[in-house]
Amino acid sequence: MARFLLMTFLGLTGAALVHLAIVLMLPRLSENDVWRQIETETAPYRALRLDSQSDRLAMAKSLDPMFAEFVCRYDLAEGMFTITNDTNADFWSVAIFDDHGRIVFASNDRISPSRRIRLGVAMPSQIRAIQQDPRDELRGSIVAESRRSEGFAIVRLFRPDPSWEQVVRNFIAQTQCAPVPV
CATH class of the missing domain: 1.20.5 (Single alpha-helices involved in coiled-coils or other helix-helix interfaces)
Structure with missing residues (x-):
């Protein structure tokens, strides 16, 4: 027994x-994770909606009707990634992920000094280069370190009801996802 x-x-x-x-x-x-879908569906540095207003990227689609979401993909081989927006929204949050889906950095309008999106992502060597030669276009930006060269940023906007759709569209249109050569 x-x-x-x-x-x-x-x-x-x-x-x-x-x-x-x-x-x-x-x-x-x-082989069909969120990163693979973002990589095949989006070009780097272009905003793509993830909420109910879009039928693309079903795996990453938001289930919360109170938030509008969009994604920007980046490649740090082209330089430091920056995401900026100088308009005001009732609430926004941004999360930076690497290509394995691990979160690198997160922020929102409540902890941002200016309540505006001014965020950069760079490799350690790029951060050292920026520290040695500061740039005016990065003044006031929070710079997050990433050990992987590819990834994506997801921005969420509070949208209490459908009448806010024009505010969301304006916010997305004024958000700039861009590389900064280092």
Whole structure:
């Protein structure tokens, strides 16, 4: 009886370890994750809506009707990535992700000094170059460090009802996602 219980315990433990390994490896082995969809559907430095106003990128689509969302893809091989917008919105948040879907940095209008989006993302070597030679166009910007050269930014805007759609469109049109040569 003891041998039977030991074999049952070992079998269940082995099965649990195999299942855990599969769950942990799945994001790395998946070929249709959010990054792959963003990479195929968007050009770098172009805003693409993710909310109910768009039928593209179903995997990344927002389920919250109170927020409008859009994504900008970047490649740090072209220089430092900046995302800026000098208009005011009732609430905005921005999250920077690398190409593995890991969050690099997040901010919102409540913690931004000017309540405007002024954010940069750079590799460590690019940050050192910027520190040695400061640029006027980056003055007042928060610069986040990324160890990976590709990624995307997701911006969320509070939209209490559909009548705010024009405010959202204006905000998206005035948001600039661009590389800054370093």
